[in-house]
Amino acid sequence: MSTHSTQQDLPTETFTWGSIKWGVTADRFPGAPITVGEVVINPTKGHDVHTHPESDEVLHVIEGEGVQTVGDSGEFRVSAGDSIYIPRGTEHSTFNTGWRQLRLLAVYSPGGAEEALREAPDYQVLSPGAAPVWERAD
Template structure:
């Protein structure tokens, strides 16, 4: 199945954006989740975990700080990959003035559904442009 970024909605949060390209709920038979995450300059997402899935992060561009397993904090940059074990607490923070672009996967898929309960979530329909506004 072919998925174009213009054919999926954009989730926006105070800290950035997510487009989920493959999810078990959107693609019949999909067992994992894959999406692109943009963390805005000087922003990040709160410490959290995925009790039922491991996460892999691949840095497309930008630089930031990644915390894994409550204590292991390190710099991430373009080309880096981070494995987050199932249940491990983690957070990501963009330390620069440029967007931090990531590819994220969950195995097994489905953990992305938890983001639907985030109080700062806005869903933008497929094909529309979600603007970033400095808070």
């Protein structure tokens, strides 16, 4: 039974705002009760307000800076080292305010919330080893 994943072996899910690599999912590790992945949000980008009705989420900022919303708490600044807890069913969003990529570790408990992202109109999946290409704005 495999118990570890490597970045080069994982597909990359891309969106207009950035990308995600899911390192731990129930698909990859049958019976895994959580989902863990690295989220990259590009400068001046963010994702729409959304919820995860069946999962709590924890975000840990690895690198960069941005603004976060969680429910009625208003908008607050986040930067490397910060952790955010988002209870299931709570509206939230993340936006990159810095010049570098905003890198987050995302954890869903229980896992499975990542499956809804595949329904996004801008969703694309790249094969393992393929790097996303971001075009420069004029």
